Amino acid sequence: MKAIIVQKPGGFDRLQVQEQAEISAPQAGEIQVDIRANSLNFHDLLVARGDFPTEEGRILLSDGAGVVTSVGEGVTEFKVGDHVVSCFFPTWQDGPATLSDFATVPGDGVQGYALDKVNAPATAFTLSPKQYNHEEAATLTTAGLTAWRALVVDGHLQAGQTVLVLGTGGVSIFALKMAKSMGAKVIATTSSEQKKQKLLELGADHVINYRDEANWGDKVLELTHGQGADIVVEVGGPATLAQSIRACKVGGHIALIGVLTGYAGEIPTVELMAKQLSIKGLIVGSRTHQKEMIQALETYDWKPVIDTVFSLDQLSEAFKYQEAGKHFGKICIRHD
Numbered sequence: 132m133k134a135i136i137v138q139k140p141g142g143f144d145r146l147q148v149q150e151q152a153e154i155s156a157p158q159a160g161e162i163q164v165d166i167r168a169n170s171l172n173f174h175d176l177l178v179a180r181g182d183f184p185t186e187e188g189r190i191l192l193s194d195g196a197g198v199v200t201s202v203g204e205g206v207t208e209f210k211v212g213d214h215v216v217s218c219f220f221p222t223w224q225d226g227p228a229t230l231s232d233f234a235t236v237p238g239d240g241v242q243g244y245a246l247d248k249v250n251a252p253a254t255a256f257t258l259s260p261k262q263y264n265h266e267e268a269a270t271l272t273t274a275g276l277t278a279w280r281a282l283v284v285d286g287h288l289q290a291g292q293t294v295l296v297l298g299t300g301g302v303s304i305f306a307l308k309m310a311k312s313m314g315a316k317v318i319a320t321t322s323s324e325q326k327k328q329k330l331l332e333l334g335a336d337h338v339i340n341y342r343d344e345a346n347w348g349d350k351v352l353e354l355t356h357g358q359g360a361d362i363v364v365e366v367g368g369p370a371t372l373a374q375s376i377r378a379c380k381v382g383g384h385i386a387l388i389g390v391l392t393g394y395a396g397e398i399p400t401v402e403l404m405a406k407q408l409s410i411k412g413l414i415v416g417s418r419t420h421q422k423e424m425i426q427a428l429e430t431y432d433w434k435p436v437i438d439t440v441f442s443l444d445q446l447s448e449a450f451k452y453q454e455a456g457k458h459f460g461k462i463c464i465r466h467d
Contacts, residue, residue: 134190134246135446141181143447157203157250164215164256165248166197168265169464171453172273172301173391178239179450185239191446193219193237194272195244196265206253214259216268217244219276219415221255226417245446247466257421260428266463270435271425273415274301274461279424280416281364281386282309290314292361295351295378297371299326301461302388304436306364307333312431318354320347329459333436348377359383369396376402385410436460442467
């Protein structure tokens, strides 16, 4: 058995393969999972680079999917052979958010899923969608659930509404597909004509190249006949928030998710107030949110967009590819 750990102070050259002893049988309330796949998120990149410092020898990656190989005493929700996927916040089972940090998040505050096999509380996993393979299921823990919560749990998306998504990362692509499957119109932004064509092929109604349209918020208003978007999935952060506020309709909702452009910046408070917008920050979701999302996914006929699949031994190369920002959709790790 092996795991991929990061040594202080972080950096791709500080990732190491660590041989591990065979693990014992799961204890009461636990399941043993043979991890078959992971997916990468911006948060994982920050931990691996050392931007989010963690403990020496931390096993990386929050997203893990695999097969249950053993169940501990008292576990009734899972059986041997079930396909499962991890939860981002293993201790947040239900109800309102009570966590504001990553102290309980696998791959950051606790050991993650860049390893072959793990014993974990049964409440740290849910079943995977029946029609998803392991790589596809692994994209749900963070990106899929973030999009679900932004649109459904917090945004209360309804058919016929307009959703604005920014860029072509995992959350944005998930949000595009979810919104279209629920009968919404989708406007997307991107930086290249090649990605624009891919977004249109996925069903985006309009795509704005923000390199050509610096004031893309005004372009969204133009495309919606002055109304604006009902929901904005805001993954950029301070450098894009002002344009997202401009693009949003009066009384609309902005799901504030990303820090791709930094951690702080100016906010056009007058426009925010005048439009009577709601802005809600979010970090992924609870286990109940995940179970509800997966139940809904059982009725969909689409799959996540996976750009590239690396092996576990290629995790450093996968992070370098992610850092380059040329991917479209998710980057996954497949275990041999």
